[in-house]
Amino acid sequence: MVSNRESRGGRPFAFFRAGARVGAEGAERPILAFEDVYKFFGKDQPALRGLNLTIERGEFVFLTGPSGAGKSTLLKLVYRELTVDSGRILFCGRDIARLTDRSIPFLRRNLGIVFQDFKVVPHWTVFENVAIALEILELPARLVRSRVGEALERVGLSGRGDERVGTLSGGEQQRVAVARAIVSEPALLLADEPTGNLDPTLAVDVLTLFEEIHQTGTTVLFATHDHGLIERRDHRILSLEQGRVYDVRRGLASWSSSGVHAVREARRAAG
Amino acid sequence: MVSNRESRGGRPFAFFRAGARVGAEGAERPILAFEDVYKFFGKDQPALRGLNLTIERGEFVFLTGPSGAGKSTLLKLVYRELTVDSGRILFCGRDIARLTDRSIPFLRRNLGIVFQDFKVVPHWTVFENVAIALEILELPARLVRSRVGEALERVGLSGRGDERVGTLSGGEQQRVAVARAIVSEPALLLADEPTGNLDPTLAVDVLTLFEEIHQTGTTVLFATHDHGLIERRDHRILSLEQGRVYDVRRGLASWSSSGVHAVREARRAAG
Amino acid sequence: MSIDSLISRAMRGFREELRLYVVAVTSLAVAFLCLGAALLALQNLGAVAERWGKSGHITVYLRDGLEPAEITRLAAVLEGLREVDHVRVVSSEEARAEFLARTELGEEVAELGAEVFPASIEVGIVSGVTVEAIEKLAARIGALEGVSDVESYRGWFEQLASLLSAGKVGATVIAVLVGFCVFAVVGNTVRLSIARRRREIEVMKLCGATHGFVRGPFIVEGIVQGLLASALAVAALAAAFFALRAELNSAFSIFVGTEAVFLGPGLLALLVFSGAFIGATSSTLSLRRYLEI
Amino acid sequence: MSIDSLISRAMRGFREELRLYVVAVTSLAVAFLCLGAALLALQNLGAVAERWGKSGHITVYLRDGLEPAEITRLAAVLEGLREVDHVRVVSSEEARAEFLARTELGEEVAELGAEVFPASIEVGIVSGVTVEAIEKLAARIGALEGVSDVESYRGWFEQLASLLSAGKVGATVIAVLVGFCVFAVVGNTVRLSIARRRREIEVMKLCGATHGFVRGPFIVEGIVQGLLASALAVAALAAAFFALRAELNSAFSIFVGTEAVFLGPGLLALLVFSGAFIGATSSTLSLRRYLEI
Numbered sequence A, B: 001m002v003s004n005r006e007s008r009g010g011r012p013f014a015f016f017r018a019g020a021r022v023g024a025e026g027a028e029r030p031i032l033a034f035e036d037v038y039k040f041f042g043k044d045q046p047a048l049r050g051l052n053l054t055i056e057r058g059e060f061v062f063l064t065g066p067s068g069a070g071k072s073t074l075l076k077l078v079y080r081e082l083t084v085d086s087g088r089i090l091f092c093g094r095d096i097a098r099l100t101d102r103s104i105p106f107l108r109r110n111l112g113i114v115f116q117d118f119k120v121v122p123h124w125t126v127f128e129n130v131a132i133a134l135e136i137l138e139l140p141a142r143l144v145r146s147r148v149g150e151a152l153e154r155v156g157l158s159g160r161g162d163e164r165v166g167t168l169s170g171g172e173q174q175r176v177a178v179a180r181a182i183v184s185e186p187a188l189l190l191a192d193e194p195t196g197n198l199d200p201t202l203a204v205d206v207l208t209l210f211e212e213i214h215q216t217g218t219t220v221l222f223a224t225h226d227h228g229l230i231e232r233r234d235h236r237i238l239s240l241e242q243g244r245v246y247d248v249r250r251g252l253a254s255w256s257s258s259g260v261h262a263v264r265e266a267r268r269a270a271g
Numbered sequence C, D: 001m002s003i004d005s006l007i008s009r010a011m012r013g014f015r016e017e018l019r020l021y022v023v024a025v026t027s028l029a030v031a032f033l034c035l036g037a038a039l040l041a042l043q044n045l046g047a048v049a050e051r052w053g054k055s056g057h058i059t060v061y062l063r064d065g066l067e068p069a070e071i072t073r074l075a076a077v078l079e080g081l082r083e084v085d086h087v088r089v090v091s092s093e094e095a096r097a098e099f100l101a102r103t104e105l106g107e108e109v110a111e112l113g114a115e116v117f118p119a120s121i122e123v124g125i126v127s128g129v130t131v132e133a134i135e136k137l138a139a140r141i142g143a144l145e146g147v148s149d150v151e152s153y154r155g156w157f158e159q160l161a162s163l164l165s166a167g168k169v170g171a172t173v174i175a176v177l178v179g180f181c182v183f184a185v186v187g188n189t190v191r192l193s194i195a196r197r198r199r200e201i202e203v204m205k206l207c208g209a210t211h212g213f214v215r216g217p218f219i220v221e222g223i224v225q226g227l228l229a230s231a232l233a234v235a236a237l238a239a240a241f242f243a244l245r246a247e248l249n250s251a252f253s254i255f256v257g258t259e260a261v262f263l264g265p266g267l268l269a270l271l272v273f274s275g276a277f278i279g280a281t282s283s284t285l286s287l288r289r290y291l292e293i
């Protein structure tokens, strides 16, 4: 990863068209801005109603809220699986809704996405599932191998590259999905409940992994139900409810240092 | 549900062959017994190694352990998606491994299963997804309608029976899976991480739902990573690690009454 | 399992995969159409062969200048032969008239006198006489007084017979190939709809459904597909046949001596039910490995 | 996109769906075989029609008892006619010999004298003369001294011509139907493999793959399928043709007057490449709606 970052000279930015760079104006703007976004599924059930939200470049934001609040919908709008019904979503100052079909792949190449339902390919091997994100970028095979190996190591699956993903346990599959999202070193990482199938120890590990990646300049948007996880970190927490931002606060406020989390935290602080 | 239980005279028990009843000897035995069970995937990586375990009729057991410990494998052995490589699994005193292919459906009709990956049919409606468990039992359509309605109400999805499951949020899909598992009032409920996509409030609701069903005589085997959930109840907790039972204890021991859980608990105690 | 639930689940399958089924039924109908056409050709060729095998026919050209009395006597002699069914005398005049009727040319030909056209006797042979016996008969007749030439059509007959048998072989090969295609198409269609509905099958199995419960709707779908396709094919074949019948008859009848006939009700029923049967079988076979979930 | 990755992904597809592809290629090969056979029939019918259109032929039966000198004179007269290409005199003796050679019968027939068989002159007509002109010529010849009968084969010709055109129509219909079948089968196969690999396509799209990247391996697979199937069909057709060639020729050649010929290299190449083309097109079309994920 390090070698690659050097060779490409800073954060890669092939936006809208491969090879294009975001200009100075793009760099100044927030990486993601929601302006009065509505999304309807059927007449009377809006999943998002008038969402206003700005995420600055390099931020780490938790997204939480009850089941059906609209978290996944919000993320899907960003990677254009869905389009807004009214309002705008600006990615680096550009309106995502106005992208042509041909440009969408180039938007997505700037994103790393952990899907709530993993979306791994069960009959592919672990290696192939992670490598596809780099093959799409047409990286040479040698580089793909080394970066995939590194990503698998970071999620605790090193040495398991040849197993078929369909045979892995739920938590292992989720970690494959995480590895795929981070392997391409995206500008924006969208993680939809990436720890739902992980035990508390691994959940903290994955959170820590995301924080490490965040340190290198990646913006992270992390949707989760795990209060144990979000409350213990000093990041912005957005609470959605019924398609609206219901609460914005920072973590660590109500963090109680009891239970297994505390043990791990102590260990982490020590090491 | 009540009317049906009455009409069938106690817990239905169509085991191995539809219409057959478990005799007195079956009723005395533990509902589930693992005797020195091994399960190998490939030569050198046993998922279960020498598991011994007895679950009594009417028990409520939590199953926990790190990712890849073998929890799902254990459950899959019970519903015969997998077969043991050595040892025996006795369900009501009968060896599951020795069931013929034709008997397996009748074993499964005694089970309610919440799968870790939900296994809902995305292009079916919520109603159809839940009703299939009863249609298989060839219940009359009227009865199917009323019982499905009741099950959906219990998981907080009443009035949403006509939506296609593929359009639901992750947590909603998980609740459909829960409804399908409980709708047939099984003798044994196997739940594999049934709250991984639910917010803490809903997770407690689902746990409470399982406890209510447990009250009516159903045996529950509940695999989860959510320590917040298991520690607060007085049930047996089995910890697996690397395919072995690593720890057996009861909950409530290390339960700290802080955070949101406490609030809900208080409310629940009051109501 | 209740029929109600079976039907309603099969209907759901059709609704969901409508496009797929339209494509499948269409291509199956085409395959069945080929099969039907091959059968039709076989049947008509068979009819022709049978007729030819039965009804020999000899033309006896008469020497010029025979008296009508001599001709009548000759005809009587011929009629008296054991192998002969009937005779018809064609006088020079009649031959000329027939010839003129067949040509559309005017003057020049019309000027031709009757003497240009030899009188002849058409001899119908009783059915069941072999080609060799007819050949012998023709030679005997040729030796009779007043006969100039005998045409027994043996060469033509032999060539046409070999043509017929080649046609039969071809039609049979087509029928076999088409049968194979139908099987492959139904199998692929069912496999396709299974692949799309894998999750559904898996869920039913895991909820305790028996193989029969899972298989039911697919087999119903296979049967309906096969039935629809073969019925469509039969309808199209019938439409084409009866629309083109006059043309076919005029093209073939003089040549082969029979009218084109359509497939009998027995064969039609067989075709339609073989559609249903192939649909059911192919569904069942394709489902097999998917049921082992 | 790099060719390496394209090929390796296509190979992966083949490996995973080997059974499916075997079935698909087999049923496609059958369809192509039908197409090839129809083309072959069309081509041979065309050759026959062309030859017949060009080479008319009249048999002039001579009156009994003509002197050899008279026959020679008559032949010279006929040869002098503008429409005549060549003439060949068949004496009574020769006609008898030919007849005996054609029958396998012994004694009785062998006893027949040469006088039973009329002498004749075979008249070859220069190419390009129409049927009507031949008919007129036959009438003129019939009026000549010493001619007993003229056979211009007009009736046969007309019937065979209509048979030929019916055959052509039939072969064309088969070709169209088979083309449709091929399209449907390739489409269904590709759709089937897409249905099974839906998740894969979805994942690639969501990771930022362009349509081309996703489509590439499927199109390669479609092309390979089409190529394999059509090549197989051509090989099978050639094997069948050359194995049965002698039989076909003996069955048809006297009758139609030409030797059966195989498809030319141009048509063969066209057939094989149309396989590849249909494979690619059908893949592309079938992929369309799945790319909109």
Ligand SMILES: Nc1ncnc2c1ncn2[C@@H]1O[C@H](COP(=O)(O)OP(=O)(O)OP(=O)(O)O)[C@@H](O)[C@H]1O
Pocket: A041, A042, A047, A065, A066, A067, A068, A069, A070, A071, A072, A073, A074, A116, B166, B167, B168, B169, B170, B171, B172, B197
């Ligand atoms: N494609 C769709 N069609 C119709 N309704 C939809 C669709 N997608 C989402 N919804 C509805 O929109 C609401 C919000 O869904 P969303 O997936 O965003 O919730 P969520 O916050 O991610 O919930 P969870 O925590 O359970 O994953 C839900 O009620 C869901 O049923």
Ligand SMILES: Nc1ncnc2c1ncn2[C@@H]1O[C@H](COP(=O)(O)OP(=O)(O)OP(=O)(O)O)[C@@H](O)[C@H]1O
Pocket: A166, A167, A168, A169, A170, A171, A172, A197, B041, B042, B047, B065, B066, B067, B068, B069, B070, B071, B072, B073, B074, B116
């Ligand atoms: N069909 C299979 N083939 C090969 N290995 C398998 C198969 N199923 C499970 N395994 C392996 O067995 C181990 C235990 O898997 P299992 O699914 O039981 O874990 P788990 O305890 O459910 O984990 P999680 O909490 O992540 O769901 C894992 O390492 C997994 O990779």
Ligand SMILES: [Mg+2]
Pocket: A071, A072, A073, A116, A192, B169, B170, B171
């Ligand atoms: Mg969600």
Ligand SMILES: [Mg+2]
Pocket: A169, A170, A171, B071, B072, B073, B116, B192
């Ligand atoms: Mg598991």
